[in-house]
Amino acid sequence: MLASYWYHSSTHENWPERDFDPAGKFTDDTRRRMESMAGPGSVERWAARQKDKALHIGTYEAAIENIFRRMDDQSGSSEQFFLHRVKLRPDSVIQAGVHKEPTNFVGDAYLAEVCGQGVNVYRYVNVHEDPSGVSLAVNATAIHAVQSIPIPLPVDGAHPWIVDATARLTDACSMPPVQPRGILRKIGVKPTSALASEARELEKEVASSLPFTSRTRLDAGFDEAAFAASPTAFPAKLLGLTRLVSDFQAVLDALDSQPWRVV
Structure with missing residues (x-):
């Protein structure tokens, strides 16, 4: 041990x-x-x-x-x-x-x-x-x-999934807000921007590939105010987080490249 x-x-x-x-x-x-x-x-x-x-x-x-x-x-x-x-x-x-x-x-x-x-x-x-x-x-x-x-580990911004996810988020910027329905509307829940709604959809999609215990906890924290300055940041973070599970060997390889720090 x-x-x-x-x-x-x-x-x-x-x-x-x-x-x-x-x-x-x-x-x-x-x-x-x-x-x-x-x-x-x-x-x-x-x-x-x-x-x-x-x-x-x-x-x-x-x-x-x-x-x-x-x-x-x-x-x-x-x-x-x-x-x-x-x-x-x-x-x-x-x-x-x-x-x-x-x-x-x-x-x-x-x-x-x-x-x-x-x-x-x-x-x-x-x-x-x-x-x-x-x-x-x-x-x-x-x-x-x-x-x-x-x-998470750095991810290539040219990765096909990141390119597609960024395009979806960019398109959502020009869409109208998503209106609450049913009981949510009755209790006064405010509309959600299409951009924030699309970010949640992306998060749900990538979470579905994770083990159940991690799937329900994935919360990458979409920062709507920062999207325009760095459109690929949120998709890259999502992909980087899921790679901790789906590509753990890359994480171990990254650790292998680091020196040991004696404490």
Whole structure:
């Protein structure tokens, strides 16, 4: 297991950051409020607790599904994501067995609460992404090196599907708004621009080629205001996202081309 590659997706390019300060962006007012409510040293205690949180790594499938989930559930479609491939230290200490996910109600895990002394790797069954697959909760001390790439991969703007999709969107710009029907009209739902409606249709079409769990979460976040400046951007993003599933070898090849960053 220690010789296997593991994966993590994040909006942080240099994940994991050993020198990350959870309270680094706190204003003086925020620090004063925390200390007035929880006493002197509360900021430092909170930051130390944040640093103690386990990091989650898992299968390639789990990392990609996490991207789709965050785009959909956490309004992350406009964020830049990165895919990280992880190599563990050979001297990492693994908790015996495979367990339930050790997270609390906000999704945080602390290995000191579920592992023996000195353990820095905890295996659990993932029930959120790549269900039934094994993921790991690890301390940063277990990670030896990481390769990273931005997601989605760049796509050739001359790709036939992108050319066709861009033409459909461009044609929609000159069409009248799509009027709501039935109950939607009765409750006062406003008309939708033909451009936004066509973008949703494109998204539905490409989503139909994805596994069911990802299909319902694909949300590329069409930016209507930015369309005129970059007409191919949305189709390219859609195709790039679906390639994470349909052409995963290209993603792995892109990772292979990156140097290992020792952490």
